[in-house]
Amino acid sequence: MTAFILVSGMFTGTHVWQETTARLTAAGAEAHAVALTGLDGPPGPAGTRTDLETHIADVLAVIDSIDATDRKIVLVGHDYGIHPALGAADRRAPRVDRIVYLDSGMPGDGVPALAAVPDQSLRERLAAAAGDADADDVLPPPATHDEWRLWGSTEGVPGPALDRLTALAAPQPTGTLLQPLRLTGAVASVPTTGVLCTGNGTSIEMVQMMVGFGDPALRALVDPRVTFFELATGHWPMLSSPAGLTDVLLRAAAGEGHRLEPVEATEPPPHLRPFLLDVPEAPRERHGNVDLHLPEAEEPRPAVLFVHGGPVPADARPTPRDWPTLTGYARCAAAGGAVGAVVDHRLHDLSDYERAAADVAAAVERVRADPRVDADRVALWFFSGGGPIAADWLDAPPSWLRCLAATYPVLAPLPNWGLSGGRFHPADAVANAGALPVVLTRVGLEMPEIAATVEKFLAAAEECGADVEVVDVPHGHHAFETVDPTDESREAVRRAMRAVLARLGRPGTR
Known part of the structure; x- marks a missing residue:
């Protein structure tokens, strides 16, 4: 049996995964949506600051709760969620069978989630406020449909689902964005799958082109243990295409997906x-x-x-x-x-x-x-x-x-x-x-x-x-x-x- 652990992105919580978890369960898998502290999980202890390490601990708790004797664990990180997912996988690498990057970046050691915030002016403002005792400890969530589009394409998300997303959105603790991700390198041994949402501006063809440019950060993507899928939808496929997302996650767990072509030394890119x-x-x-x-x-x-x-x-x-x-x-x-x-x-x-x-x-x-x-x-x-x-x-x-x-x-x-x-x-x-x-x-x-x-x-x-x-x-x-x-x-x-x-x-x- 495969146990999927689903980690949500900024401002969101377990509620975004409801239809996906139901479909995964119906297909015979286990599905665990992680309740992240300060978003839809319980608040942290009084006087403590919620940061990336807090959310990594939330994911570790779910991993440790799963009986590993007959279960394969697939860790899915959407958007910001890839940061705590990677941090947890690095510390439990032998327990994790695959990591799925769901329309997310590829953060490395020492990189804070702030680097993936799409608005450059907001990145600069949050970075400048780091360490300021008077600065707000949370980033307000989007308040309208249009504001969600600043964080990713809402293509395919029905109006009622966007209404619910807005109503249930929670402020993002800024410590989760400012604290650098720390990796020992153990996570490099875990197979990975990238799920790219073309409506949000990414595709397998684009990634292959970037690999051809010789970007050192992308060289690992030609490893045969790395696979890719595309979904023709926006940034929130769990709301816009839950059936398609479920199918892709099940296939990713089975090791399926597109593999990039290596840049051969004998043939120019x-x-x-x-x-x-x-x-x-x-x-x-x-x-x-x-x-x-x-x-x-x-x-x-x-x-x-x-x-x-x-x-x-x-x-x-x-x-x-x-x-x-x-x-x-x-x-x-x-x-x-x-x-x-x-x-x-x-x-x-x-x-x-x-x-x-x-x-x-x-x-x-x-x-x-x-x-x-x-x-x-x-x-x-x-x-x-x-x-x-x-x-x-x-x-x-x-x-x-x-x-x-x-x-x-x-x-x-x-x-x-x-x-x-x-x-x-x-x-x-x-x-x-x-x-x-x-x-x-x-x-x-x-x-x-x-x-x-x-x-x-x-x-x-x-x-x-x-x-x-x-x-x-x-x-x-x-x-x-x-x-x-x-x-x-x-x-x-x-x-x-x-x-x-x-x-x-x-x-x-x-």
Whole structure:
């Protein structure tokens, strides 16, 4: 028999698991929802502070209450709940047969749960208040349906279930978020399963792509003991898809699931495969974090600055400006008579958009200041996760910006990205684009969560009458230039490049 131990996320308690526990029990398993102190468990002793160690002790008590002679224990942590789940599993590793990360992060030793809070401003405020005796000891729970969306997608959750979630929500003790998770390493021996909720902005394809970037933190995910499932729903699958979640948990306990492909040393990952066009090399100069690919010309030429996606691990090598796709596009621009510029910006984490945007703005000024560039004729071209940075330029286009291009871009922050402010939302900013031409390359086999942001952008652009040309690649995937080197893909790159270069115009024209 399998005994599932279910640990809930922020502001929630055992009530969120009621239908899932009933279905697991009906399937012949045991199910134990952990009552966490200060949420829906009993309050801690008077004068004591509820912290992460308190919740780890709550989970340990449930593990120790289960007769291990004929039961396999599967520990499930949702959202914040993965922190106490991991802490307990590390101390009872021989007792735990599998850990399920249910739409959660991957915290390591020394990392507090605060790092996973999606709102950056809230993270900074709570961190600043740490140790302040006058600071509040609890974080108020969401009070409305809209406030829940700040903590994760509510896609699929029925209205009455959201009403109940709100009514039963409890304040989160801030000590549970601020205290670092301490692991001895014993938990590394326990097999794991990741359950990704695509409605919240994650997918197996995205994780595989990040593994291909060489992120050291993700190397362990190619271990055959690690499996993955996807659920086409939002961040609270126990409320939106209890039947689907139950099925996935039972299959995870049986060792089923998708296994990631290792990055073989003999075959480059997709982002390092050859560019699909045979483009002649151009003279290349490196200026700080910007590379210039120069055309043959005596007079100042227009420029195209290419902005890579991400997040890209800080120690990834080669860096994006040496990736075949970006150098290929830059050489195409140079062959067409423009300066092709590529910037290495610091989008290493989802919390880095502000500094990445600052890097891009500085790179623009560096390019425009070069005497070989016509500073009044510049285009910006964004890729993939670099798309949100385009919002700054759509919102207030300068006169010298002649075109903005985007290729398989993310054009609205995904629900789990924590970009809740007004910035970095291209689908909103396009209303202020005015006459700025936009060239958008759309792939037909895009990840659904990204495709939805593109359609949101196009709907907003149509409503405000923005000048958008769409270059479709019907059979193309994300990163089609190296993944799908077909005639269709080649023509799409050529068409997009012609469109951008044409909009750069002649000196003195708009």
